[in-house]
Amino acid sequence: MILQNDLLLRALKGEELSRPPVWMMRQAGRYLPDYIKLRNQYDFFTRVQTPELACAITLQPVDQVGVDAAIIFSDILVIPQAMGMTVTMEEGKGPLLPEVIKNQADVDALHTDNAAARLDYVMNALSLTKKELNGRVPLIGFAGAPWTLLCYMVEGKGSKTFDKAKQFCLTQPELAHQLLQKITDITIDYLIAQVAAGADTVQVFDSWSGMLSPADFKRFAQPYLMQISDAVSKHAPVILFPKGSWYAMQDISNSSASGIGIDWTVTPQLARELTDNNITIQGNFDPSHLLAPIPQIKKEVKEMIDAFGTTRYIANLGHGIMPNIPVDHAKAFVDAVKEYAK
Numbered sequence: 527m528i529l530q531n532d533l534l535l536r537a538l539k540g541e542e543l544s545r546p547p548v549w550m551m552r553q554a555g556r557y558l559p560d561y562i563k564l565r566n567q568y569d570f571f572t573r574v575q576t577p578e579l580a581c582a583i584t585l586q587p588v589d590q591v592g593v594d595a596a597i598i599f600s601d602i603l604v605i606p607q608a609m610g611m612t613v614t615m616e617e618g619k620g621p622l623l624p625e626v627i628k629n630q631a632d633v634d635a636l637h638t639d640n641a642a643a644r645l646d647y648v649m650n651a652l653s654l655t656k657k658e659l660n661g662r663v664p665l666i667g668f669a670g671a672p673w674t675l676l677c678y679m680v681e682g683k684g685s686k687t688f689d690k691a692k693q694f695c696l697t698q699p700e701l702a703h704q705l706l707q708k709i710t711d712i713t714i715d716y717l718i719a720q721v722a723a724g725a726d727t728v729q730v731f732d733s734w735s736g737m738l739s740p741a742d743f744k745r746f747a748q749p750y751l752m753q754i755s756d757a758v759s760k761h762a763p764v765i766l767f768p769k770g771s772w773y774a775m776q777d778i779s780n781s782s783a784s785g786i787g788i789d790w791t792v793t794p795q796l797a798r799e800l801t802d803n804n805i806t807i808q809g810n811f812d813p814s815h816l817l818a819p820i821p822q823i824k825k826e827v828k829e830m831i832d833a834f835g836t837t838r839y840i841a842n843l844g845h846g847i848m849p850n851i852p853v854d855h856a857k858a859f860v861d862a863v864k865e866y867a868k
């Protein structure tokens with residue numbers, strides 16, 4: 527199928543563009559009234575596991591906000607589920623994994639085989655969405671990075687410090703590496719299967735990598751991100767989002783990844799300097815600035831694109847959109863990118 531709007535893929539290839547593509551992390555979600563209606567009818571993992579629902583939710587921001595890419599509605603925690611762990615989503619609280627990983631027997635019990643079969647509902651959602659998109663915009667697949675998934679698998683829930691996850695890595699480093707490798711193995715198969723099912727590109731969310739010192743990132747995060755990128759980039763362009771890990775930019779810009787996501791704590795100038803214009807940069811609007819008056823949002827978006835340039839750049843937020851963002855403010859962000867002219 528020929529894409530009518532392939533800006534995202536052209537940006538990832540480094541083609542010269544007169545305006546960047548735009549999408550928003552967590553764009554299919556709780557700030558959209560139509561999503562809230564479905565949320566009140568079906569619980570979280572029913573929405574994720576029913577291809578018709580996941581497809582409908584994925585299309586909402588494409589139809590209603592006008593983004594240049596769709597990202598499949600799912601969650602990073604489907605991998606721990608496929609590996610055999612119980613994961614529930616507590617309304618208003620976040621994820622809960624009642625039986626956490628503590629020892630060798632726990633790691634040994636985790637499955638790494640048959641990713642595509644264990645997660646066939648994701649593949650079905652992707653192929654249905656690809657068909658329904660009918661070439662309007664590219665479709666993004668995704669997974670959580672090994673370090674971020676280890677955080678949830680060891681802590682059992684979110685945390686401000688992830689100190690239990692760090693304790694696990696520091697007191698049982700060999701076991702931590704076994705766990706990270708198992709997550710890496712299944713994630714590689716999972717992402718390649720997503721591409722086969724219709725994903726045009728994939729993003730790896732390392733949401734908690736910024737909790738790690740540069741030295742710990744090099745030990746517990748980077749090698750696994752690199753393995754995933756090296757294997758999956760043979761099939762489709764890979765975007766890595768190691769949130770908060772500005773120190774990783776130079777290495778990632780010299781890797782097999784096509785794109786790197788950055789948050790709002792980095793200036794465009796520093797990001798370009800550290801990556802030497804070798805990689806497409808995605809980001810980095812502070813999501814809370816979507817609460818500013820619309821004229822200010824538009825002004826800040828223009829300044830952001832002026833600073834990054836229109837080539838090797840994907841306009842996005844620096845992290846996920848928040849539930850309290852008015853839809854017309856999200857749309858103003860997207861419109862401002864589309865209206866950009868030097």
Ligand code: CP3
Nearest residue numbers: 551552553554555570598599600601602620621731733846
């Ligand atoms: O981006 C999209 O629009 C696609 C959907 C998507 C979801 N989760 C749906 C979701 C994506 C890409 C994710 C990724 C994800 N999940 C991450 C990485 C991205 C990031 O923001 O750092 C993480 C850390 C998770 C784990 C997770 N899932 C948490 C911590 C929570 C609760 C807090 C929160 O963000 O709401 C979830 C639940 C979740 N995943 C919701 C949605 C829409 C909200 C629950 C609901 O709507 O019922």
